[in-house]
Amino acid sequence: EAQVTQNPRYLITVTGKKLTVTCSQNMNHEYMSWYRQDPGLGLRQIYYSMNVEVTDKGDVPEGYKVSRKEKRNFPLILESPSPNQTSLYFCASRRDRNQPQHFGDGTRLSIL
Amino acid sequence: QKEVEQDPGPLSVPEGAIVSLNCTYSNSAFQYFMWYRQYSRKGPELLMYTYSSGNKEDGRFTAQVDKSSKYISLFIRDSQPSDSATYLCAMGGTGFQKLVFGTGTRLLVSP
Numbered sequence: 690e691a692q693v694t695q696n697p698r699y700l701i702t703v704t705g706k707k708l709t710v711t712c713s714q715n716m717n718h719e720y721m722s723w724y725r726q727d728p729g730l731g732l733r734q735i736y737y738s739m740n741v742e743v744t745d746k747g748d749v750p751e752g753y754k755v756s757r758k759e760k761r762n763f764p765l766i767l768e769s770p771s772p773n774q775t776s777l778y779f780c781a782s783r784r785d786r787n788q789p790q791h792f793g794d795g796t797r798l799s800i801l
Numbered sequence: 802q803k804e805v806e807q808d809p810g811p812l813s814v815p816e817g818a819i820v821s822l823n824c825t826y827s828n829s830a831f832q833y834f835m836w837y838r839q840y841s842r843k844g845p846e847l848l849m850y851t852y853s854s855g856n857k858e859d860g861r862f863t864a865q866v867d868k869s870s871k872y873i874s875l876f877i878r879d880s881q882p883s884d885s886a887t888y889l890c891a892m893g894g895t896g897f898q899k900l901v902f903g904t905g906t907r908l909l910v911s912p
Contacts, residue, residue, distance in 0.1 A: 731904035747899055779845070
């Protein structure tokens with residue numbers, strides 16, 4: 690089954706404790722992205738990647754890092770999480786630049 | 802002004818009704834238009850994908866794009882309780898590096 694898989698689905702942690710949210714897709718897609726979803730603000734792109742070792746900032750990249758060492762994986766790293774990063778996070782992938790995104794089921798992060 | 806405007810709802814309709822969901826946008830460079838459905842605790846699921854202006858139909862769903870008015874619509878015929886979800890519009894320009902999303906309209910279909 691074609692899918693985008695995120696882990697963990699839920700995480701409660703404390704300020705300053707580094708965390709990584711993993712994302713993996715099995716569709717051999719070139720493009721991958723991370724979004725956060727907040728009430729009243731909708732989905733906002735954090736980072737995106739056009740291929741292995743090629744990443745760029747989205748609209749809200751501050752406080753986040755990403756890497757793309759393999760085509761299928763695109764982890765999101767919070768080096769020093771803060772409470773304003775409490776949100777619902779989605780990873781997405783797409784085959785090429787003019788195709789729509791396919792989303793994972795989300796990771797709900799709570800940072801105390 | 803936001804690039805994409807979408808009424809948050811909720812929109813409540815009885816089962817069997819025709820539902821109309823809409824978004825307006827300001828960026829004339831947008832060429833690709835999408836509608837996603839999002840159930841609670843799930844990721845957005847692609848419903849419709851259209852390029853430029855015109856209509857596209859898929860079962861009970863019809864997507865319309867009016868680029869001259871910068872207005873897109875999603876119509877749902879014979880709505881079902883299982884259609885109760887949040888509907889997100891999204892759009893991008895040619896070779897878009899990112900999508901711009903509406904904030905979503907919550908739809909409730911009562912039996």
